Amino acid sequence: MKKRFKFEKGLDDRMEHMNYIKVENELEGAEVLTEIIGDLLAQNALHVLGLATGGTMIPVYQQWVASSLDFSQVTTFNLDEYVGVTPENENSYAYFMDQHLFNHKPFKEIHLLDGMAQDLQVECARYEQLLTDKKLDLQLLGVGENGHIAFNEPGTSFHSTTHLAELTEDTVTVNSRFFEPGELVPNTALTMGIQSIMNAKKIVLLAFGERKQAAIAKLKEGKVDPDWPITKLLDHEDVTIITDL
Numbered sequence: 001m002k003k004r005f006k007f008e009k010g011l012d013d014r015m016e017h018m019n020y021i022k023v024e025n026e027l028e029g030a031e032v033l034t035e036i037i038g039d040l041l042a043q044n045a046l047h048v049l050g051l052a053t054g055g056t057m058i059p060v061y062q063q064w065v066a067s068s069l070d071f072s073q074v075t076t077f078n079l080d081e082y083v084g085v086t087p088e089n090e091n092s093y094a095y096f097m098d099q100h101l102f103n104h105k106p107f108k109e110i111h112l113l114d115g116m117a118q119d120l121q122v123e124c125a126r127y128e129q130l131l132t133d134k135k136l137d138l139q140l141l142g143v144g145e146n147g148h149i150a151f152n153e154p155g156t157s158f159h160s161t162t163h164l165a166e167l168t169e170d171t172v173t174v175n176s177r178f179f180e181p182g183e184l185v186p187n188t189a190l191t192m193g194i195q196s197i198m199n200a201k202k203i204v205l206l207a208f209g210e211r212k213q214a215a216i217a218k219l220k221e222g223k224v225d226p227d228w229p230i231t232k233l234l235d236h237e238d239v240t241i242i243t244d245l
C-alpha cells in the first residue's frame, strides 16, 4: 500500500531529510495524511493547524468529516483569502472551509484572513501576530502549477510574512475554473508569507496529477530557487511530501 521512503541517493543531499510518500492517487494521499493527523492528535502534538483550500484538499476534508477525528481542541489558521470577496460569496475561501470542513466538525478556534478588511495592511499584521503567538504545529500545503505555496507567487521574498499578494495571470486563469463563466476572478489576495509557513514546526505538502509535475520536479532538483517558491521547503527540517508523482 503506502511506501514511506527518503529520496534515493544520487539526488541532492538536501532532499535526504524530506519524507517523500509516494501514493497511487489523491484518495490514497488523503488517507495517508488523515493517518498522520490521527497520529499527531493521539500524541497530543497537534494544537495549532494550518489549513489550505483548493481542489487538492477536497478529498482530505471529506475523509476528516467522515472520520472520528476530534478537532475540538485544535486551533486553525487558513493560508489565504481573496481580497474583496465576502465570506458569504461561494468563491471565498471562508465559504469553502465552511462547506467542506467547519460546518461538519467542531474546532477550538478558527482564524481566517479578512479580505474585506478596511485596512489590509493592518489585517495582515493582525494575522501574523496571531501566528507568532500561537505557533503552527503543522501547516498543510497544496502547490500551484507554477510552484506557488499559499499565494506566494514566483519571486516572492523568502522573508515574507502575511501580506497582500498580486496573483499571476496564470494563477487567475487556473483559479477561474471555480468561478461561473464571465464572473470576475480576483487578482489580489491576502496570504501567509513564505517565512510564516517556514515558521511551522512541521509541513505536509500534497501534490497530485500531471499539472503539478513541474513543481515537484523542481523540488527534486534539490536547489532553492526564488522562481519556484516550493523549493524553499528544502530549507525546512520537517517536511513531508505526499504525491503520486
Ligand code: F6R
Pocket (backbone or CB within 6 Å): 051, 052, 053, 054, 055, 056, 057, 079, 080, 141, 142, 143, 144, 145, 148, 149, 150, 151
Ligand atoms: C489554497 C492555496 C493554493 C493552492 C494551490 C493548489 O489555499 O494556498 O496555494 O494550494 O493553488 O490548488 P489546487 O489544490 O486547487 O490545485
